Structures are given as C-alpha cells and as structure tokens.
Amino acid sequence: MPAQVSIDVRGLTKRYGRLLAVDHISFQVYRGEVFSLLGPNGAGKTTTVSMLSTLRMPTEGDALVEGYSIVRDRTAVRRIIGVVPQDLTADDELTGFDNVLLMARLHGYRGKEAEERAKEAIRFMELEDAANRRVMYYSGGMRRRLEIAMSVVHDPQVVFLDEPTVGLDVQSRRHIWDLIRRLKKVGVTVVLTTHYMEEADELSDRVAIMDHGHIVALGSPDELKSRIKGDRIYLKLGSPDEVRRALEAISVEFKDVSEVDGQLVVKVPSSADAMPQLIKLLSSFDVRELRVVRPNLEEVFLELTGHGLRDEESFDTFKFRRLMGAMRS
Ligand SMILES: Nc1ncnc2c1ncn2[C@@H]1O[C@H](COP(=O)(O)OP(=O)(O)O)[C@@H](O)[C@H]1O
Ligand SMILES: [Mg+2]
Incomplete structure (x- = not known):
C-alpha cells in the first residue's frame, strides 16, 4: 500500500x-x-x-x-x-x-x-x-x-x-x-x-x-x-606539517586519502585488512589518534558535502586553516 x-x-x-x-x-x-x-x-x-x-x-x-x-x-x-x-x-x-x-x-x-x-x-x-x-x-x-x-x-x-x-x-x-x-x-x-x-x-x-x-x-x-562503502580510518597527527607528509606517505599505498577538518581520512574496503600496512607506513609519524569509523550518517553527510555536521569541526577547520596560513607566511 x-x-x-x-x-x-x-x-x-x-x-x-x-x-x-x-x-x-x-x-x-x-x-x-x-x-x-x-x-x-x-x-x-x-x-x-x-x-x-x-x-x-x-x-x-x-x-x-x-x-x-x-x-x-x-x-x-x-x-x-x-x-x-x-x-x-x-x-x-x-x-x-x-x-x-x-x-x-x-x-x-x-x-x-x-x-x-x-x-x-x-x-x-x-x-x-x-x-x-x-x-x-x-x-x-x-x-x-x-x-x-x-x-x-x-x-x-x-x-x-x-x-x-x-x-x-x-x-x-x-x-x-x-x-x-x-x-x-x-x-x-x-x-x-x-x-x-x-x-x-x-x-x-x-x-x-x-x-x-x-x-x-x-x-x-x-x-x-548503504551509499557509503567500506570503512574510514581517521588519523590525528602532531602538526599540520605531519599531516601533509603523512598524506604523501600513505598515498603511495592507499588510493583514497584526503584531509578533512585537519585530520587524515583513509577510505578502505576493510579496516582490518588495511591496518597492518597502514601502521607500517605511519611508523615514523607522530600519530595522536587513530579512529576506525563504520558507515554512519555523519559519513554520508561528509561524503555529500565535504564538511562535518558538528560545530566543533567547522571551528577546527577554521583554526587549522589559520594555523596553516601562519606557518606558510
Ligand atoms: N531572522 C533571520 N534573519 C536573517 N537571517 C536569518 C534569520 N534566521 C535565520 N537566518 C539565517 O538563515 C540561515 C539558516 O538558519 P536556520 O534556519 O536557523 O538554520 P538551522 O536551524 O539549520 O541552524 C542561517 O545562515 C541563519 O543565519
Ligand atoms: Mg535551528
């Protein structure tokens, strides 16, 4: 009906x-x-x-x-x-x-x-x-x-x-x-x-x-x-410079790596399969936090809009960009 x-x-x-x-x-x-x-x-x-x-x-x-x-x-x-x-x-x-x-x-x-x-x-x-x-x-x-x-x-x-x-x-x-x-x-x-x-x-x-x-x-x-396939691995690193270098290093082995709101996001079919290799690639980096996220509505939102749902995240982006700007100049 x-x-x-x-x-x-x-x-x-x-x-x-x-x-x-x-x-x-x-x-x-x-x-x-x-x-x-x-x-x-x-x-x-x-x-x-x-x-x-x-x-x-x-x-x-x-x-x-x-x-x-x-x-x-x-x-x-x-x-x-x-x-x-x-x-x-x-x-x-x-x-x-x-x-x-x-x-x-x-x-x-x-x-x-x-x-x-x-x-x-x-x-x-x-x-x-x-x-x-x-x-x-x-x-x-x-x-x-x-x-x-x-x-x-x-x-x-x-x-x-x-x-x-x-x-x-x-x-x-x-x-x-x-x-x-x-x-x-x-x-x-x-x-x-x-x-x-x-x-x-x-x-x-x-x-x-x-x-x-x-x-x-x-x-x-x-x-x-169901629009989101696979897992996301979020990484927080010690500094914006680390983020940039880690992005380069990970990209050698993983196809889908991006920076969102100051964190690195690695999209993988299965986090369990990807983890050993990822950890090896990150061994020389100052990883402050590593988080595995299964498909959820926040991820759907990110995928569709390129930014997060929460206020803190957009504020972080702002702070992060300012920091990046200050470091470049
Ligand atoms: N009375 C208003 N006058 C001018 N701008 C407004 C007014 N109410 C909301 N806005 C603006 O319209 C947009 C949508 O606001 P709102 O509907 O309150 O969003 P949400 O409820 O999703 O946070 C925002 O940019 C907000 O600043
Ligand atoms: Mg409202």
Whole structure:
C-alpha cells in the first residue's frame, strides 16, 4: 500500500535579504512517520520548520499540511499541528501544569475539559511528579518534556520538534526519544530537526540531509548509509606539517586519502585488512589518534558535502586553516 502523504512541500523558499536560507526544497512526509531534517547549524532547518508550522511566511513556494496550504490556510494548519520551537516558550514562573493548561485554553478548551486535556498531556510526557512545581526548578530534560506536553494538548495530527534534545545529557535524550516514539505509536506524524546523527539514525523512518538551504539526500537511515562503502580510518597527527607528509606517505599505498577538518581520512574496503600496512607506513609519524569509523550518517553527510555536521569541526577547520596560513607566511 502506498504511504499516505501528510506534508507535501513544493519549492519552499526563504530569503533573508540577500541570503537564500531555504532554496526551493521539495519533499513529502508520510502520515505517521518520524521524519528528520538533519544538518549542521545554519543549514536552514529552523527556517523550514518555521515555515511549515506557519511561524514564518515563505518567500516562494508552498506546502500542504494534511491538505491545508501553509500560505493560504494558515489558521487551519495551526489547528492540526503542534510545535516545539528551538527557543523554549514555557513560563518559568508558572507550574508545569499551568503552562499546559494555558495552552489548552489557547486552543479553545474550557473548564473541566481544559483541565482533563492538560492532565492527559502531562501524563503522556511522564511529568506527573513535577506537574505542580514551578518551571524554574525543572531540569533541561523536564523542560523539553513540558514543551512537548504543551504542543500535544489539542491532539495534533502533526508535531514539529526543532532540535528536541539539544544540550541534554544522554539519559534525558534517550527519554525524549522514547516519548517521540510514543507519539508515533499513537499515530502522530513527527517532523524533527537535529544536528545529531545518532538521533536521526535511531529515531527516524526517513531522513532529509540538509546543507546550505538544500536537501542533499533523502531516504531511510539504512538507505543513506548503504551509499557509503567500506570503512574510514581517521588519523590525528602532531602538526599540520605531519599531516601533509603523512598524506604523501600513505598515498603511495592507499588510493583514497584526503584531509578533512585537519585530520587524515583513509577510505578502505576493510579496516582490518588495511591496518597492518597502514601502521607500517605511519611508523615514523607522530600519530595522536587513530579512529576506525563504520558507515554512519555523519559519513554520508561528509561524503555529500565535504564538511562535518558538528560545530566543533567547522571551528577546527577554521583554526587549522589559520594555523596553516601562519606557518606558510
Ligand atoms: N531572522 C533571520 N534573519 C536573517 N537571517 C536569518 C534569520 N534566521 C535565520 N537566518 C539565517 O538563515 C540561515 C539558516 O538558519 P536556520 O534556519 O536557523 O538554520 P538551522 O536551524 O539549520 O541552524 C542561517 O545562515 C541563519 O543565519
Ligand atoms: Mg535551528
């Protein structure tokens, strides 16, 4: 049976002055799936989700959410979606319960019904114990769960979560993942953005990889990973000069060697087979770190864009290039 389309995105575009933040993207999200936009900071994920959830108006293009246009039927779209923005919105001075209750009232529920809705959303997000505490005393994970509770109080068909686990520890992150899976289980279509490849990998039915306002690849995590063949061996060396010399030395025996973000990357069919020879070639070098990476979404991203997903890496590149420049001059 063909999947039913929940969101149909057609040439969606956003300009901020001269910057083309989202550049004519088109894709479909199926009903009841978890769909991730994966990309580094500045890729255009928040802008895309903001347009789909009617918080920002597209410059060009359109999208239908359950048949409603985000340009022409904005009120109808708002009724059937829930949004958890990147910048959290709960009121610190209020209790968790009162925040959710306020949301229920904003959606038009009154009296007992509003209270029942709020209670149910709190229960769904496993916040009963903290419901009557003020939000200022919540941990990061609890705040995130509260925001999700606030976004689902009106039983939306589609929920948008912008970087739902950013800054959380591993345990809180896993808790949020479980709750997102629970949303899917009750039939909600979930669209999330993330720059964590593990999050996209573990949680999503399908992933759209985004970079510089474009979707550079779209598919299930397995489909995307199957594009990468073999292993990658990453090497950190003592200095940029070592990197350059090691690259030359390794290239004699290995065909696919490159420098990415200041590290050497050797692509091999099998790391186990390549290792003895590689170690021999590196014997006279100051190798600080050697890491074997099996195909993952980060590697897919690197392969497609030539740069990494994480902020630290682009910062490293910057520092590295400056260092190289200083050494040359
Ligand atoms: N309100 C805005 N005004 C001007 N530029 C913006 C605005 N919001 C985002 N941008 C720029 O648009 C690009 C995409 O940003 P964003 O959608 O926030 O990306 P992401 O969520 O993937 O980090 C970035 O270059 C960002 O600086
Ligand atoms: Mg963002």
